[in-house]
Amino acid sequence: xxxxxxxxxxxxxxxxxxxxxxxxxxxxxxxxxxxxxxxxxxxxxxxxxxxxxxxxxxxxxxxxxxxxxxxxxxxxxxxxxxxxxxxxxxxxxxxxxxxxxxxxxxxxxxxxxxxxxxxxxxxxxxxxxxxxxxxxxxxxxxxxxxxxxxxxxxxxxxxxxxxxxxxxxxxxxxxxxxxxxxxxxxxxxxxxxxxxxxxxxxxxxxxxxxxxxxxxxxxxxxx
Ligand SMILES: C[S@@+](CC[C@H](N)C(=O)[O-])C[C@H]1O[C@@H](n2cnc3c(N)ncnc32)[C@H](O)[C@@H]1O
Numbered sequence: 001x002x003x004x005x006x007x008x009x010x011x012x013x014x015x016x017x018x019x020x021x022x023x024x025x026x027x028x029x030x031x032x033x034x035x036x037x038x039x040x041x042x043x044x045x046x047x048x049x050x051x052x053x054x055x056x057x058x059x060x061x062x063x064x065x066x067x068x069x070x071x072x073x074x075x076x077x078x079x080x081x082x083x084x085x086x087x088x089x090x091x092x093x094x095x096x097x098x099x100x101x102x103x104x105x106x107x108x109x110x111x112x113x114x115x116x117x118x119x120x121x122x123x124x125x126x127x128x129x130x131x132x133x134x135x136x137x138x139x140x141x142x143x144x145x146x147x148x149x150x151x152x153x154x155x156x157x158x159x160x161x162x163x164x165x166x167x168x169x170x171x172x173x174x175x176x177x178x179x180x181x182x183x184x185x186x187x188x189x190x191x192x193x194x195x196x197x198x199x200x201x202x203x204x205x206x207x208x209x210x211x212x213x214x215x216x217x218x219x220x221x222x223x
Contacts, residue, residue, distance in 0.1 A: 069205030
């Protein structure tokens with residue numbers, strides 16, 4: 001009897017022609033590391049449930065490139081705290097695109113932290129530190145010029161987890177979707193109470209991506 005369901009073989013997806021053109025600009029000399037990151041996401045990342053298998057064809061466009069372009073909003077040499085990194089998004093994508101930045105990934109789930117440390121070790125990324133913690137637990141221990149987050153929580157909750165990790169004069173850069181403006185409205189009071197200035201919606205990657213990234217930027221006041 002023949003086996004009707006051969007075991008699927010996990011392979012790292014190649015970027016499409018457009019994605020490769022964008023990735024060459026976004027990652028430059030570090031494109032090989034970005035390929036390595038995509039390989040980890042599409043193999044062990046999927047096997048261990050950090051991403052769903054349906055995401056594999058969208059890894060370059062919707063995930064890695066979409067996240068990496070947020071680095072365009074950051075000054076050289078800055079420190080970045082990524083809250084709720086999960087599968088390293090956006091934290092590892094930014095760290096690969098911009099080796100001049102120092103990244104702190106804050107993630108509470110052990111399984112995810114183990115995977116993140118494996119990827120950081122395998123790709124030999126010297127600019128990344130992984131912290132196993134909830135954001136609220138590292139206030140006063142970890143801080144950054146920028147605090148990033150994607151798909152972690154609604155802005156009214158996320159503000160309380162991110163603003164306290166930003167240095168005075170720093171910024172929260174939250175990747176959001178079409179609801180960005182509405183979320184800002186709902187979070188306006190709490191942002192002000194936490195020391196955040198007026199939030200705005202920005203677009204990152206418009207020159208290189210067909211679907212650029214929507215980012216909510218919250219400046220953090222100097223007391
Ligand atoms: C839906 S996942 C998104 C992961 C990743 N940012 C992405 O875009 O693929 C949300 C992540 O936030 C983490 N998380 C939830 N609450 C958190 C908190 N208070 N502090 C830090 N991370 C948190 C979860 O463990 C999970 O890994």
